[in-house]
Amino acid sequence: MRRITLWLLSTVAAVVLLFSYRTSTMGPGGAGGAVAAGSDGTASAPWGATDDGATGADPSSGGSSSGGSSSGSSSGGTVTGSVAQTRWGPVQVRITVSGGKITDVTAVRVPDGNFRDQQINDYAVPILRQEAIAAQSAQIDTVSGATVTSDGYRESLQAAIDAAHLK
């Protein structure tokens, strides 16, 4: 589920615009102590959820995928994930976002054939989770990560979030 939807891409584009607009920033403490956030527009990489190596259900390893669409604004609408070709058949999910929150996750396409429910769940749950995280990560408020240096900060999601609220 690395195929980022148009909806997410538009959010990323907005952040990049913020970066190019804001060329230097200073906290109230001023002088010398301030971090210049994002003067180099480093937020160009789209972000989302990562595949979960522990589940053994990485869609990219089991097949290919295509498609994916979205509708609505950055705080609401639906996001339909891409079709993941699995060894059991195609799987696709749709997420409904309202007021910035995920309100519904539906499987719009599941494989036919002979398999036990448990197998479907084992496969579908990681996909649902990844889609949910991908959609939510566009609206995170802060990022917890291992101690960052100033260099690391400039390229971090946290810098992008901070930059969006410095004014």
Added chain:
Amino acid sequence: MTTTIDLDRRAWVLQVMGLPVSAHLRGPEAHTDAVAERVERFFAELREVDAVFSTYRPDSEIGRLGGAAPDPATATPAVREVARRCDEARARTGGWFDARRLPLPGGGLGYDPSGLVKGWAVERAARWLTDLPGHDLCLNAGGDVLLRTTPGRPAWRVGVEDPARPDRLLDVLELTHGAVATSGTARRGAHITDPRSGRPAQAVRSVTVVGPELLWADVYATAAVARGADALDWLAALDGYAALLVDAAGRTRTTPAWPGHRPAARAA
């Protein structure tokens, strides 16, 4: 209770204690001078803490000790309190967090309370911002997060960074109060020392701990990285705290109480 989509929000970012520290305030007076002054006091207190505790400053109270443990009889009250907390941390972590034998900036092993000072200082300095009525607070000190929210307001969304790819997230937590701390080897290479071997810990790539207090979330995350192989079982037994762990092979597991989207590790 009220709609808060358009709630006024402002962020400040400064480099303090060698880290980028950001403060986000959400509330009706976020853009007023009164709030800006409080934020300035918050950052000023962190700078004062750094001047006392930095091991990189030979003139700081800790720097002057040159790796010796502080003497309770002569230490200032702040140093005495941190030293007491470090002792408590060593006891609570079964010795896996130990400020007494750490690599010093000038070489050799000695007393370095830095691993505890950040969480302690941010939690303490946050009092300048937590008593602003009607305002929500989201502090981030080098990836360690402290949150407060007024009743009725939406939770803060905290992304947990993927140590292998810092532009991606492993999970998203929705929290109104408390702390999220991550320790690991992602950004600066192996920098957490196994107190038993004296060498860098490497079995665990990163640990994120969620719980009520930042000081303890941070200490537990650091101790878990040092601990390595059996860290997840130890984390699962902590009262009031939950954790997500990424091991050296990139496998992600969580304790049963983890509040994010990832399920807990299945019993082996």
